[in-house]
Amino acid sequence: MLDLTxxxxxSIDLDDTLWPIWPCIERAEKVLHEWLVINAPMAAxxxxxxxxxxxxxxxxxxxRPDLKHDLSALRRESIRMALYRAGENPLLADTAFDVFFSERQRVTLFEDALPAIEFLAGRFPLVSLSNGNADLARIGVAGHFRAAICAxxxxxxKPDPxxxxxxxxxxxxxxxxVLHVGDDVLLDVLGAHNAGMQSVWVNRNASLWPHPQEQPGFECASLSELCALFTSRG
Structure with a gap:
C-alpha cells in the first residue's frame, strides 16, 4: 500500500506515461525518410x-554497447551506418538526426497529463526520469519540473537503482x-522498488500485473486517479 505520508x-516517467510514444516515433521516422529521399536517396x-x-x-x-543508454546516439550512429552502406555521405547523419529529433518532440499529451502535472507540481517538487530522449523545454512542460534526469x-x-x-x-x-510514477512494470515499478522508492503503476491499457510476489504501491488507469488519491488523503 502507498504511504503518502x-x-x-x-519522479515521473515520460514516454507512455505522459504521452503515447509510438505515434511520435512513427511520424518522426516518416519525416526522416522524406528528408532522406531528397538528400540521400540511396540511404532512403x-x-x-x-x-x-x-x-x-x-x-x-x-x-556499441556503450550507447545502450543513449537512444539519441544509437539512432544517430545507425543513420550514419545506413548512409555509409548506401554509399552516401556519412556526414549527413547529424543533420538527418536533427530532422528526426525535432519531429520526435511533437508529442500529444494524454488528456489527463497536463492537469495532473500542474496539480502535482503545486504540491511536490517533480523530477522527470526517462530512458528516452524527450526535451521537456521543446515540449513545453519544463517549467513544471524541478529537475530532469535522463539515461x-x-x-x-532504468531499472538501474x-x-x-x-x-x-x-x-x-x-x-x-520519493514516489516514482511510470507505466513500465520492469523499468519503472520494479526499478523504483529496488532503489528504495514507492511506486505508482500507470496502467492505461488494463494490463494484468505480472509479478504476484511484488505489487505497486498504487495502480491507476490515469494520472487523474493519482491526483484524486492525494486529494482524498488531504
Whole structure:
C-alpha cells in the first residue's frame, strides 16, 4: 500500500506515461525518410527495407554497447551506418538526426497529463526520469519540473537503482521520500522498488500485473486517479 505520508517529491516517467510514444516515433521516422529521399536517396531506399534496417540496428546494438543508454546516439550512429552502406555521405547523419529529433518532440499529451502535472507540481517538487530522449523545454512542460534526469546524460538507464537515486538527489531527498510514477512494470515499478522508492503503476491499457510476489504501491488507469488519491488523503 502507498504511504503518502512519506512522499516529499515525485519522479515521473515520460514516454507512455505522459504521452503515447509510438505515434511520435512513427511520424518522426516518416519525416526522416522524406528528408532522406531528397538528400540521400540511396540511404532512403535502405531505410525502406525493414530487414536491412533491423540488421543495422542489431549491428549497432552489438557493436556499441556503450550507447545502450543513449537512444539519441544509437539512432544517430545507425543513420550514419545506413548512409555509409548506401554509399552516401556519412556526414549527413547529424543533420538527418536533427530532422528526426525535432519531429520526435511533437508529442500529444494524454488528456489527463497536463492537469495532473500542474496539480502535482503545486504540491511536490517533480523530477522527470526517462530512458528516452524527450526535451521537456521543446515540449513545453519544463517549467513544471524541478529537475530532469535522463539515461543519455546520466550514463545508465532504468531499472538501474543509480538513476533513481540521482532523481532523489536532484531534490535533496533520500529515495524512500520519493514516489516514482511510470507505466513500465520492469523499468519503472520494479526499478523504483529496488532503489528504495514507492511506486505508482500507470496502467492505461488494463494490463494484468505480472509479478504476484511484488505489487505497486498504487495502480491507476490515469494520472487523474493519482491526483484524486492525494486529494482524498488531504
Amino acid at each position: 512519506r512522499v516529499r517529491a515525485i 531506399a535502405l531505410f525502406a527495407n525493414p530487414q536491412a534496417l533491423r540488421e543495422i540496428r542489431q549491428h549497432m546494438t552489438h557493436q 543519455r546524460e546520466f550514463g545508465v538507464a 543509480r538513476i533513481f537515486h540521482a532523481a532523489a538527489g536532484a531534490v535533496d531527498l533520500s529515495p524512500e521520500q
